[in-house]
Amino acid sequence: MLSTQLAKKLFVEHIVLVVSDIRRTKEFYSKIFGEPNFQDEVTVMYHVGPTKLFLTLPHGALPANDIFNPNRIGLEHFAIGIESVDDLKEIEKTLNEGSIKHSGIHIDSHSHKEKIWLDDPDKIRIEFFT
Numbered sequence: 001m002l003s004t005q006l007a008k009k010l011f012v013e014h015i016v017l018v019v020s021d022i023r024r025t026k027e028f029y030s031k032i033f034g035e036p037n038f039q040d041e042v043t044v045m046y047h048v049g050p051t052k053l054f055l056t057l058p059h060g061a062l063p064a065n066d067i068f069n070p071n072r073i074g075l076e077h078f079a080i081g082i083e084s085v086d087d088l089k090e091i092e093k094t095l096n097e098g099s100i101k102h103s104g105i106h107i108d109s110h111s112h113k114e115k116i117w118l119d120d121p122d123k124i125r126i127e128f129f130t
Contacts, residue, residue, distance in 0.1 A: 014052035015078065017124060020062060024121050025055045031098030032091075048080055068123040077117070077125035084130065085114050091128045092116055 002010075019025040026036060026044045033053075038045040043056040070076040082088055088105055095102045095118060102118040108129070115129045 012051045014054060016054040016056060017075075017122075018058050019055050019120075019122050020057075020066075021121065022055070022057050028100070028121050029053075029055065031100060032094060070125060075124070077127060079115075079127040079129045082128055082130055088114055088116060088128060088130055 022042060022044065026039065029044065029046060030036065033046040033048065036044040037047050043054055045055070046053045082091065092102070092105055095116070100118055102116055105114055105116050107113070108115045113130045115127050117125055117127045119125050
């Protein structure tokens with residue numbers, strides 16, 4: 001087991017999500033995070049705090065009618081931490097201005113903290129969480 005001291009130094013360096021359409025994905029995520037920090041024909045990357053978020057096309061063909069399913073083994077959603085409700089209100093404003101459908105700010109039933117969630121074009125759920 002890692003020491004508590006070392007465990008506290010760890011952070012998520014990057015996340016890679018496979019998407020079905022890189023152009024549509026870039027358009028969506030750029031409404032939230034601005035222009036990507038990196039892009040090529042198959043990948044876009046954004047810095048989200050200290051974490052790199054890579055969105056990439058699959059290495060091979062997707063199975064027919066394959067869609068994201070949060071009830072399968074693997075990713076259910078990912079949450080981006082924020083400092084305050086005021087920051088959350090700014091995120092909500094950005095989503096509204098980008099015509100991105102979202103949950104609105106509400107209290108999480110488990111943590112009793114404010115959050116907002118949305119689904120990307122491939123139905124991958126993203127939360128912004130205080």
